Amino acid sequence: MPRTRALRVAVLAASAGAVAIGLSGCGHGEDRPGTTDSASASTTRPPPAFSPQAANASVDAKAVDYAYEGLPTSVKGPNVFFTVANAGHTEHEFEVVGADGEPVGEIAAFGVGETKTLAVVLVPGSYTIQCLIKEGSKTHAELGMKSTLTVE
Numbered sequence: 001m002p003r004t005r006a007l008r009v010a011v012l013a014a015s016a017g018a019v020a021i022g023l024s025g026c027g028h029g030e031d032r033p034g035t036t037d038s039a040s041a042s043t044t045r046p047p048p049a050f051s052p053q054a055a056n057a058s059v060d061a062k063a064v065d066y067a068y069e070g071l072p073t074s075v076k077g078p079n080v081f082f083t084v085a086n087a088g089h090t091e092h093e094f095e096v097v098g099a100d101g102e103p104v105g106e107i108a109a110f111g112v113g114e115t116k117t118l119a120v121v122l123v124p125g126s127y128t129i130q131c132l133i134k135e136g137s138k139t140h141a142e143l144g145m146k147s148t149l150t151v152e
């Protein structure tokens with residue numbers, strides 16, 4: 001009998017807590033761990049600058065030996081979401097460099113057959129996309145793996 005009553009009280013407290021937050025200490029306590037869990041889960045994931053849904057432009061490209069295929073010459077900014085597949089026979093990277101020569105975003109070296117994404121906020125202007133991995137004494141960029149992208 002006491003066991004049944006205790007269970008019923010717990011169920012009532014749980015449903016009360018779910019409907020009206022802060023009515024009892026129990027309801028409040030139940031609400032907090034959920035909030036904390038979701039907050040810590042999102043901070044442990046690598047945070048992109050924005051979600052693919054929030055992109056102004058989505059660009060699908062391929063990295064081959066030694067060029068980028070499928071890159072447009074201009075895109076709408078500022079939120080540009082790149083998806084890059086390595087369709088070559090060696091590692092490649094995808095570095096976005098501003099007109100001032102400063103890198104603004106990068107997909108670090110990734111292997112054959114891999115596909116990586118990069119969410120980057122680009123102000124209007126001209127950008128260079130390049131791969132600086134070396135093949136002998138030359139970089140892939142010097143071998144042709146370099147593109148210009150205008151962000152509108």
Ligand SMILES: [Cu+2]
Nearest residue numbers: 092093131140
């Ligand atoms: Cu490369």
